[in-house]
Amino acid sequence: MSHGNMNLTLKIWRQKNDKETGKLVTYPVKDISPDMSFLEMFDVLNEELINKGEEPIAFDHDCREGICGMCSMFINGRPHGPKRGVTTCQLHMRSFKNGDTIVVEPWRAAAFPVIKDLTVDRSAFDRIIAKGGFISVNTGNAQDANNIPIPKPDADASFEAAACIGCGACVATCKNSSAMLFVSAKISQLALLPQGRVEATTRVKNMVAQMDEEGFGNCTNTGACEIECPKGISLENIARMNREYFVANIKS
Amino acid sequence: MSNSSANFIQSSLGKKLLMGLTGLFLISFLVVHATLNSFIFAMDGGDLFNQGAHFMATNPIIRIMEIVLFIGIILHIVQALVLTLKNQKARPVKYAVNDGKANSKWYSRSMGILGSLLLMFLVIHLSHFWVGTKAAQFGGTIDEHNTYIEIIEVFHNPLIVLVYLLGVISLGYHLAHGFQSSFQTLGLNHPKYTPLVKLAGLWFSILITIVFAAMPISVYFGIVK
Numbered sequence: 333m334s335h336g337n338m339n340l341t342l343k344i345w346r347q348k349n350d351k352e353t354g355k356l357v358t359y360p361v362k363d364i365s366p367d368m369s370f371l372e373m374f375d376v377l378n379e380e381l382i383n384k385g386e387e388p389i390a391f392d393h394d395c396r397e398g399i400c401g402m403c404s405m406f407i408n409g410r411p412h413g414p415k416r417g418v419t420t421c422q423l424h425m426r427s428f429k430n431g432d433t434i435v436v437e438p439w440r441a442a443a444f445p446v447i448k449d450l451t452v453d454r455s456a457f458d459r460i461i462a463k464g465g466f467i468s469v470n471t472g473n474a475q476d477a478n479n480i481p482i483p484k485p486d487a488d489a490s491f492e493a494a495a496c497i498g499c500g501a502c503v504a505t506c507k508n509s510s511a512m513l514f515v516s517a518k519i520s521q522l523a524l525l526p527q528g529r530v531e532a533t534t535r536v537k538n539m540v541a542q543m544d545e546e547g548f549g550n551c552t553n554t555g556a557c558e559i560e561c562p563k564g565i566s567l568e569n570i571a572r573m574n575r576e577y578f579v580a581n582i583k584s
Numbered sequence: 585m586s587n588s589s590a591n592f593i594q595s596s597l598g599k600k601l602l603m604g605l606t607g608l609f610l611i612s613f614l615v616v617h618a619t620l621n622s623f624i625f626a627m628d629g630g631d632l633f634n635q636g637a638h639f640m641a642t643n644p645i646i647r648i649m650e651i652v653l654f655i656g657i658i659l660h661i662v663q664a665l666v667l668t669l670k671n672q673k674a675r676p677v678k679y680a681v682n683d684g685k686a687n688s689k690w691y692s693r694s695m696g697i698l699g700s701l702l703l704m705f706l707v708i709h710l711s712h713f714w715v716g717t718k719a720a721q722f723g724g725t726i727d728e729h730n731t732y733i734e735i736i737e738v739f740h741n742p743l744i745v746l747v748y749l750l751g752v753i754s755l756g757y758h759l760a761h762g763f764q765s766s767f768q769t770l771g772l773n774h775p776k777y778t779p780l781v782k783l784a785g786l787w788f789s790i791l792i793t794i795v796f797a798a799m800p801i802s803v804y805f806g807i808v809k
Contacts, residue, residue, distance in 0.1 A: 343680075345680075356680055406679060408681055408683060409679065409681040409682045409683030409684075409686070410683050410686055410687070414686075435680055435681045437679055437680060437681070440675050440677050440678065440679055441674060441675055442673060442674050442675065442676055443674065505687060507671070507684065507688075507693050508671035508674060508675075509671070509674035509675045510596075510671075510674070512596075540595060540596065540597055541591070541595065543596070544595055544596050547673065547674055548596075548674055549670060549671035549673075549674030549675070550596045550599065550600060550667045550670060550671055551596075551600065551769075552667075552671075552692070552693075552695060552765070553692070553761070553764075553765040553768045553769065554687075554688040554689070554692040554693055554761075555687070555688055555692070556684070556687040556688040559686070559687035559688070560687055567768065567773065568773045568775070570768065570773075571768050571771045571772065571773030572771065572773070573597075573771075574597055574600070574601070574768075574769060574770065574771035575771030576771075577595075577597045578597070578601065578771060581588065581589075581592040581598075584588065
């Protein structure tokens, strides 16, 4: 074992499909470099499993640079592991110590059914977006810059909400499996801009209705989502969604 | 229109709004209750306190508010049950390991347990004081009813004092989350004012806990006779 490398015990959720019940299975991993990402450690383990003729562990991943939001892993009781502001692919093994036991589970929510092992079906988010997370105009060519004046603080707040990558960590960590941080970010990014105001009333009503329809829980303002969000989406967005929703229901 | 209103009340955000509004209303009641309690510290043998208690038991506006208060409590409890059941359904399979303390306060995650403790305490509390006052009201003896003597008698029992202290501490933690949480639910979040609301909520919870705890403690130890 080269200097600084680690031996770890992994307890990983294995589940054949959405029908069967799964269980935690223990896998020892040896000689893990502290400079590996958490997903690279999984790659090493999966190669071992394949070589042994066993079924590799299914897990979601895509960009491996923290912008796609795919790498959903609940690591030692926290989405994306112990570090703040990172996704699982940005988590490095130096965040753990030699000899550690690491428990890895899929996102747990009725609205995110497990497909296999650590992969969950997050299309509930897509269906919420489809209910209003867009602007229904043919935009044509790009407009001249500053054609529509937008105050800098509004543009910044909108941009910060738009940083949401839809990973679902907010749902995963919420004691109620509430999707309100996600939905409020998707509502806020448009509600803050003049182009988005046009459909603001119908958007918030339809998206909240779809969120409820999908079976997500109800926010109790514990603030866990804000802490665990890899993109630092603020609770202010949830308050904004609440305001938008109340006003929309008064108006129509 | 009516269909849309029904959708609003049944929606997650509509239910949350009702929780927040009833919560704030119940907080306003606590302020009145705590103020009247502190009248025992006038050290006048309970004169001021009994005047206050008599006013609360006989004033027609307060009588109406008593009914509104009970409706508020029931709405708060029923809505909490509905939301809690939905929230539990939203995660049918629990985590083997869930590190809640890493991202939230324990009492923010325990509002249901704290609320249930409060409800149990409320039943005990009403049986001690409210039932007696009601009996006097309907028996026509409210003018002779001495609440002050009642509290001196009840808080002679150390077990009851302990139950009240536990009830009051549950209330303190329930408020420590509930006060600021209701503002967020109402959509009142602002980078400048939210830190102030949170601070005010914390101090309000501490103050309410101290004022309510002061009565049984000072009666038990004979500070108030």
